[in-house]
Amino acid sequence: MKALIYCKNKAVDENLLKYLDGCCELESESVSDKEAFLNRIEKERIHMTFISLADKDYVEIIEKIKSNATGTVIYLIGDKDEDAVNAYKYRCDGFLKSGNIDEDMKYLLENFSFLSKRIHRLKAVTFGRFDLFVDGERMELKNKKAKELLALCIDKCGGRVSLEEATDKLWYGRPYDERVKGLYRKAVMEVNAFFREKGIKDVFINGRGYCCITKDSFDCDYYRFLENPSKEKILYNGEYMFEYSWAEETSARIEALYRNF
Numbered sequence: 001m002k003a004l005i006y007c008k009n010k011a012v013d014e015n016l017l018k019y020l021d022g023c024c025e026l027e028s029e030s031v032s033d034k035e036a037f038l039n040r041i042e043k044e045r046i047h048m049t050f051i052s053l054a055d056k057d058y059v060e061i062i063e064k065i066k067s068n069a070t071g072t073v074i075y076l077i078g079d080k081d082e083d084a085v086n087a088y089k090y091r092c093d094g095f096l097k098s099g100n101i102d103e104d105m106k107y108l109l110e111n112f113s114f115l116s117k118r119i120h121r122l123k124a125v126t127f128g129r130f131d132l133f134v135d136g137e138r139m140e141l142k143n144k145k146a147k148e149l150l151a152l153c154i155d156k157c158g159g160r161v162s163l164e165e166a167t168d169k170l171w172y173g174r175p176y177d178e179r180v181k182g183l184y185r186k187a188v189m190e191v192n193a194f195f196r197e198k199g200i201k202d203v204f205i206n207g208r209g210y211c212c213i214t215k216d217s218f219d220c221d222y223y224r225f226l227e228n229p230s231k232e233k234i235l236y237n238g239e240y241m242f243e244y245s246w247a248e249e250t251s252a253r254i255e256a257l258y259r260n261f
Contacts, residue, residue, distance in 0.1 A: 001216070002044065005030040006037045006061060007052035007077055012098045016050060016077075019105050038064050045202055045217070046072050050096065053078040053086055062090050071121060075108055121200060124154050124220040130241045134198050145170055145183065146190035149211070150204070151241055155250055157223065158215035166211070169246040225254070229261040 007013045020028035031037040074092040084095040096104045123133040130151045141147040174180045203217040225232045240251040
């Protein structure tokens with residue numbers, strides 16, 4: 001996960017970076033130029049931000065982060081206790097006093113695991129039937145093959161799905177010709193259109209002859225199980241995307257892993 005700091009107070013900036021460097025799950029960086037900072041927010045998936053109230057542009061920056069609709073957690077940095085009211089005023093997630101970094105950061109990071117759940121606007125359910133939820137609402141792609149292509153990408157855990165593999169699994173038995181390639185391209189377009197309509201960026205990636213998903217864009221039961229089988233085995237109900245025959249291989253691996261814990 002990524003954390004970005006926007007603070008022109010060098011001492012505060014260095015202390016905060018030093019603290020964040022000890023958090024192995026975070027890739028932390030400070031960007032003091034406003035345009036460069038906003039460019040990063042626009043083009044990358046940033047999970048946590050720290051914005052200094054000492055900069056006169058902080059309201060514009062907060063609004064830009066919120067307009068990006070990725071659920072990025074926003075913490076404000078101020079010099080005085082009364083500055084904390086701005087976190088409430090601008091609907092941010094917390095306040096960090098510049099002279100009390102160690103104590104405040106312990107509290108903020110403890111709460112980050114809870115706050116960061118909203119970063120995942122997308123939830124993929126793979127145990128049982130494959131379903132996709134956006135902001136808690138179950139979604140159904142109009143094109144069934146587009147939904148299956150997305151499921152295949154999730155099954156690959158962020159790895160690339162080649163055009164050849166996709167056409168073989170989704171249109172099994174069909175000749176590998178221009179017509180089936182056209183069906184693949186249509187499915188890709190449908191997935192892209194779906195995320196574009198929802199205002200969700202950088203989730204589904206496609207290039208020449210391949211497609212994939214960014215793994216950390218989803219809250220996914222399969223991924224949670226893989227990361228901690230002993231703790232998350234309760235999620236598994238004995239089935240994995242049972243409507244797709246190509247999922248049987250992964251299902252067998254999940255079953256074997258489940259039995260070992």
